[in-house]
Amino acid sequence: MIDVAAMPRELAQLLDLVATPGEEGGPRVIQSLYRHLGDRPAFLALAVTLLRQRLEDGSVERAAGSLNAAMGRAADELARSLSAPPAPDARMRRVLERFGGAVIPQMIVVGRLLEEALPQR
Amino acid sequence: MISRIATALAALAFAASGALAQDKYPSKPVKIIVPYPAGQATDIAARIVGEALGREWGQAVVIENIGGGAAIPGLVTARGAAPDGYTLLMGTSAALVVNPAIMDKIPYDPFNDFTMIGPVFRNPLIIVANEKAPYRTLKDLVDAAKKEPGKLNWGYPGAGTTQHLTGELFKQVAGVDIQGVMYKGSAQAVQDLLGDQIQLSVDGIGRTCRTSRRASSARSPRPAPRAPAAARRADRRRAGLSRLLRRGLGRRRRDQGRAGRDRHEDLRRPAQGDERSRRAAEAHDRGPHGRQHAARRVDRVRQEDRRHLGRGGEEEQHQDAMIVARRASRRWPGPIMSPSRVSERDASGEKAAIFAEMKRLGGVPMVALIFRHLATLPGGIEWAWGVLEPAWRQGHLQEAAWRIARSAPMDPIAAIPRAALAPWASMPRPLPGSTRCCRPTTARTRRTCSRCSACCAASREAPRPRRSRRAHGSLRRLPGRLRR
Numbered sequence: 001m002i003d004v005a006a007m008p009r010e011l012a013q014l015l016d017l018v019a020t021p022g023e024e025g026g027p028r029v030i031q032s033l034y035r036h037l038g039d040r041p042a043f044l045a046l047a048v049t050l051l052r053q054r055l056e057d058g059s060v061e062r063a064a065g066s067l068n069a070a071m072g073r074a075a076d077e078l079a080r081s082l083s084a085p086p087a088p089d090a091r092m093r094r095v096l097e098r099f100g101g102a103v104i105p106q107m108i109v110v111g112r113l114l115e116e117a118l119p120q121r
Numbered sequence: 122m123i124s125r126i127a128t129a130l131a132a133l134a135f136a137a138s139g140a141l142a143q144d145k146y147p148s149k150p151v152k153i154i155v156p157y158p159a160g161q162a163t164d165i166a167a168r169i170v171g172e173a174l175g176r177e178w179g180q181a182v183v184i185e186n187i188g189g190g191a192a193i194p195g196l197v198t199a200r201g202a203a204p205d206g207y208t209l210l211m212g213t214s215a216a217l218v219v220n221p222a223i224m225d226k227i228p229y230d231p232f233n234d235f236t237m238i239g240p241v242f243r244n245p246l247i248i249v250a251n252e253k254a255p256y257r258t259l260k261d262l263v264d265a266a267k268k269e270p271g272k273l274n275w276g277y278p279g280a281g282t283t284q285h286l287t288g289e290l291f292k293q294v295a296g297v298d299i300q301g302v303m304y305k306g307s308a309q310a311v312q313d314l315l316g317d318q319i320q321l322s323v324d325g326i327g328r329t330c331r332t333s334r335r336a337s338s339a340r341s342p343r344p345a346p347r348a349p350a351a352a353r354r355a356d357r358r359r360a361g362l363s364r365l366l367r368r369g370l371g372r373r374r375r376d377q378g379r380a381g382r383d384r385h386e387d388l389r390r391p392a393q394g395d396e397r398s399r400r401a402a403e404a405h406d407r408g409p410h411g412r413q414h415a416a417r418r419v420d421r422v423r424q425e426d427r428r429h430l431g432r433g434g435e436e437e438q439h440q441d442a443m444i445v446a447r448r449a450s451r452r453w454p455g456p457i458m459s460p461s462r463v464s465e466r467d468a469s470g471e472k473a474a475i476f477a478e479m480k481r482l483g484g485v486p487m488v489a490l491i492f493r494h495l496a497t498l499p500g501g502i503e504w505a506w507g508v509l510e511p512a513w514r515q516g517h518l519q520e521a522a523w524r525i526a527r528s529a530p531m532d533p534i535a536a537i538p539r540a541a542l543a544p545w546a547s548m549p550r551p552l553p554g555s556t557r558c559c560r561p562t563t564a565r566t567r568r569t570c571s572r573c574s575a576c577c578a579a580s581r582e583a584p585r586p587r588r589s590r591r592a593h594g595s596l597r598r599l600p601g602r603l604r605r
Binding site: 001029032046047050051053054059060063066067070071074075077078081082083084085087088089091092095096099100103104108109112113114116117118119 | 487489491498499507508512518521525526537541
């Protein structure tokens with residue numbers, strides 16, 4: 001997985017097209033999937049090109065939204081059997097909402113899109 | 122494989138999030154900004170919905186009217202609010218779609234500044250005439266306007282409003298010349314209509330049906346519940362309104378976060394359960410039968426329109442209103458970077474033990490970024506582990522994650538054709554220093570690849586993590602249908 005600090009400028013510009021916004025004024029999130037693919041910049045460029053249209057027309061976001069709702073339901077069911085003491089830091093909620101609500105569902109959808117487009121082994 | 126890893130982590134993240142969600146939204150009063158004066162249809166709908174949401178949430182919902190200026194001051198105020206979900210906005214098609222389309226520069230970006238939460242009401246626009254006017258049908262009106270071009274006049278509330286555009290469109294489609302009179306708001310236009318200062322007006326059905334029984338044309342594929350029967354009959358017979366505007370108004374990007382979707386669900390409940398809401402807002406979810414019925418009616422109307430007006434009329438013209446929340450901007454200035462995180466190598470003591478156990482139970486080679494990010498907060502990873510451990514050990518998390526990922530709806534997305542990714546096999550070597558080789562078979566066998574010695578050398582230094590037998594075991598424990 002490529003290190004963000006050591007990322008070439010061209011790669012950073014490429015990932016800038018698909019990075020997820022973070023907190024206002026805070027760092028943006030480069031999803032791990034893209035960083036995994038970052039050591040194959042040519043493939044990443046091809047994938048980003050193919051994904052961008054789907055990200056921009058909102059279809060990925062809609063699918064991620066449906067997924068998000070399903071995840072919320074499943075989490076509610078699981079949460080019934082879990083005991084949760086108060087979180088030690090108020091910032092945790094923001095972290096969970098940001099990752100769980102936007103980054104992870106989107107990357108599941110993107111991951112499946114790429115997975116289904118790659119040749120079967 | 123990658124998506125499988127992400128999937129497992131997603132459910133884990135959400136289990137944590139769900140457990141944390143005991144501090145439920147909203148925990149304080151919510152404000153809804155209405156960018157129009159009190160008494161207009163949008164304001165009435167906001168008050169009905171706000172009342173119902175207040176009951177649902179157990180929190181006060183305050184309506185704040187910031188009218189005038191083509192709704193821009195209201196939207197600018199909402200844009201300046203904190204994006205925490207406690208300041209919502211009644212967005213309308215005029216403010217969110219028409220303004221950006223007809224104004225060179227507006228001080229807000231409807232797509233990036235706001236998150237669309239859910240539709241609230243649809244207000245069919247109708248052409249109304251004074252009770253004493255001689256027109257009984259829209260055909261009478263068109264005939265009269267053609268007979269004396271420029272003599273009739275009609276009122277509309279502000280330049281660029283949907284009422285204005287609808288009226289202009291009607292003039293174009295019907296080929297008539299009717300003089301437009303601009304008012305500050307629809308209330309003044311209706312007053313002058315009742316006082317016979319103007320002959321016609323275009324406005325939403327909610328306001329005009331209270332003041333006039335002479336609604337000439339309500340153009341909707343469904344009968345509007347409050348339109349007079351005569352107007353509904355007239356509606357079926359005449360007028361053509363352009364598909365151009367219909368498309369412009371109809372399209373909107375639904376960009377919803379999780380909280381937004383939850384609020385969308387909250388919006389649906391009052392609309393379904395509250396009789397007043399049901400009457401005020403026509404239901405959007407008509408189901409397949411309703412849609413087919415509407416489509417048949419629309420076809421009939423088009424045929425009749427072609428007969429009367431010589432061109433294809435369109436099915437409806439309306440104002441849309443939806444609840445909108447402030448969203449964080451999509452792009453931030455400054456260098457791209459990843460949030461702070463604890464690397465697995467740097468983790469020690471309890472953190473390292475938790476990371477190792479997470480990898481073992483999840484059957485994944487690395488700890489997800491969300492957990493490494495939580496580990497930067499004091500007590501964060503320990504808390505998350507404490508909450509999740511039982512469900513993780515029993516395999517419930519993995520099972521839920523697997524089920525959810527496989528059920529992800531991929532149909533609405535245009536699939537990437539396999540041929541599009543075919544060139545990847547012949548692509549140049551990876552970046553130097555990478556721990557992965559461009560040729561996986563070479564990396565697996567640890568032999569130097571003739572095409573990329575740099576990465577293969579690196580891969581020898583940093584062996585590829587292997588999935589443990591135990592991890593495989595945890596996957597095998599899943600039911601067969603989920604493993605597929």
